[in-house]
Amino acid sequence: KAGVTQTPRYLIKTRGQQVTLSCSPISGHRSVSWYQQTPGQGLQFLFEYFSETQRNKGNFPGRFSGRQFSNSRSEMNVSTLELGDSALYLCASSLFGEELFFGEGSRLTVL
Amino acid sequence: AQTVTQSQPEMSVQEAETVTLSCTYDTSENNYYLFWYKQPPSRQMILVIRQEAYKQQNATENRFSVNFQKAAKSFSLKISDSQLGDTAMYFCAFMKPSTGANSKLTFGKGITLSVRP
Numbered sequence: 191k192a193g194v195t196q197t198p199r200y201l202i203k204t205r206g207q208q209v210t211l212s213c214s215p216i217s218g219h220r221s222v223s224w225y226q227q228t229p230g231q232g233l234q235f236l237f238e239y240f241s242e243t244q245r246n247k248g249n250f251p252g253r254f255s256g257r258q259f260s261n262s263r264s265e266m267n268v269s270t271l272e273l274g275d276s277a278l279y280l281c282a283s284s285l286f287g288e289e290l291f292f293g294e295g296s297r298l299t300v301l
Numbered sequence: 302a303q304t305v306t307q308s309q310p311e312m313s314v315q316e317a318e319t320v321t322l323s324c325t326y327d328t329s330e331n332n333y334y335l336f337w338y339k340q341p342p343s344r345q346m347i348l349v350i351r352q353e354a355y356k357q358q359n360a361t362e363n364r365f366s367v368n369f370q371k372a373a374k375s376f377s378l379k380i381s382d383s384q385l386g387d388t389a390m391y392f393c394a395f396m397k398p399s400t401g402a403n404s405k406l407t408f409g410k411g412i413t414l415s416v417r418p
Contacts, residue, residue, distance in 0.1 A: 223405070223406075225406075225408075232408060232409070232410045232411060233392065233406075233408040233411075234408075235405045235406065235407070238405060246405050248405070278344065280346065282346075282406075288334055288351065288396065288398065289348060289351065290348070290406065291348075292338075292345055292346035292347075293345070294343070294344055294345045295344050295345075
């Protein structure tokens with residue numbers, strides 16, 4: 191059974207650009223959540239989707255957005271990139287809610 | 302709001318020895334889940350062990366066990382017979398359950414564990 195797949199694994203952008211990250215959950219999992227990991231702030235919750243609906247949102251500015259498709263795949267978008275957005279973005283999927291399975295992450299560098 | 306505190310940023314242990322990683326949390330909830338996640342240098346986060354707050358018995362998974370003290374809001378992880386593959390960053394995390402979907406995980410800052418050969 192394939193795990194959580196995140197693409198791209200690495201990307202470099204410049205300030206002011208936008209970026210879209212993709213996450214394919216484990217087959218059958220309908221819940222997807224996103225986390226930002228930085229050395230300074232640690233792991234912070236971005237948002238959670240279940241059956242195409244955003245169920246929870248973390249304390250991030252409106253530049254961070256996401257969506258979930260009918261096949262449970264999810265994307266997150268960051269517009270008007272800032273240097274501080276450089277981070278590892280982790281996606282996790284879940285079947286029943288308690289146990290999260292994480293992808294390997296997308297490493298974003300903003301120059 | 303919930304908070305999770307891991308006060309030790311780094312620890313080191315000799316192979317085959319036992320090490321305990323500390324975690325405290327703060328919540329007004331009575332029902333919740335606590336987790337320890339492992340993030341090896343390859344970066345994929347892996348669940349190590351899970352504890353339901355309503356269970357008095359401490360969770361164990363092979364060489365990993367927890368000491369869950371609900372009144373003290375303490376949740377430590379004990380790794381027995383440490384192996385080189387245990388070298389990783391370990392995160393303590395809290396979840397308030399909800400029906401039918403993920404709930405938000407609140408993570409501690411993590412602790413870097415190094416196992417020495």
